Amino acid sequence: xxxxxxxxxxxxxxxxxxxxxxxxxxxxxxxxxxxxxxxxxxxxxxxxxxxxxxxxxxxxxxxxxxxxxxxxxxxxxxxxxxxxxxxxxxxxxxxxxxxxxxxxxxxxxxxxxxxxxxxxxxxxxxxxxxxxxxxxxxxxxxxxxxxxxxxxxxxxxxxxxxxxxxxxxxxxxxxxxxxxxxxxxxxxxxxxxxxxxxxxxxxxxxxxxxxxxxxxxxxxxxx
Numbered sequence: 153x154x155x156x157x158x159x160x161x162x163x164x165x166x167x168x169x170x171x172x173x174x175x176x177x178x179x180x181x182x183x184x185x186x187x188x189x190x191x192x193x194x195x196x197x198x199x200x201x202x203x204x205x206x207x208x209x210x211x212x213x214x215x216x217x218x219x220x221x222x223x224x225x226x227x228x229x230x231x232x233x234x235x236x237x238x239x240x241x242x243x244x245x246x247x248x249x250x251x252x253x254x255x256x257x258x259x260x261x262x263x264x265x266x267x268x269x270x271x272x273x274x275x276x277x278x279x280x281x282x283x284x285x286x287x288x289x290x291x292x293x294x295x296x297x298x299x300x301x302x303x304x305x306x307x308x309x310x311x312x313x314x315x316x317x318x319x320x321x322x323x324x325x326x327x328x329x330x331x332x333x334x335x336x337x338x339x340x341x342x343x344x345x346x347x348x349x350x351x352x353x354x355x356x357x358x359x360x361x362x363x364x365x366x367x368x369x370x371x372x373x374x375x
Contacts, residue, residue: 310371
């Protein structure tokens with residue numbers, strides 16, 4: 153499977169590329185607005201995986217965002233929440249109904265030292281993105297609560313749940329399978345996209361808990 157990471161040179165893109173690159177045989181497509189930057193980061197990720205003991209040459213390729221979106225079977229929107237809508241609009245003519253789009257983005261605002269959930273009028277960022285995609289292109293909302301720095305630190309052992317939302321059951325199962333391939337991440341079906349605000353709002357809560365309790369990179373685990 154080809155996994156395209158749109159904006160894959162950023163924190164969450166780096167973490168996902170390294171975890172999927174280390175533990176799976178999928179082809180990872182690193183997207184960026186600048187192809188040369190994507191190629192440079194892809195080489196750096198591949199070197200890190202080799203240094204971590206990855207057997208065989210990792211299949212990581214750097215591409216412009218448009219080319220990555222065109223080639224990917226699963227397209228993960230790794231861009232910041234402030235830019236994700238513009239990014240989706242720029243890729244709308246490229247994306248197809250036989251692809252799966254994944255959104256980990258959360259719209260937040262900072263007031264003082266704390267963060268607050270700030271959903272768009274559609275009720276959640278997932279709902280807004282779904283409304284911008286081509287008809288019949290499924291959106292799966294996932295990975296909101298997985299700390300990017302923990303993902304990117306291959307010496308860190310992950311141990312948390314990932315809530316996955318979507319209206320297309322087959323697409324949701326595919327994404328849950330991909331998440332379960334990253335050691336220590338256990339996906340849970342959170343229901344339809346209509347529940348997007350419930351899950352997205354957990355992210356600012358985790359950040360605030362970390363600030364108040366002087367913790368780093370909190371995730372969630374249901375017991």
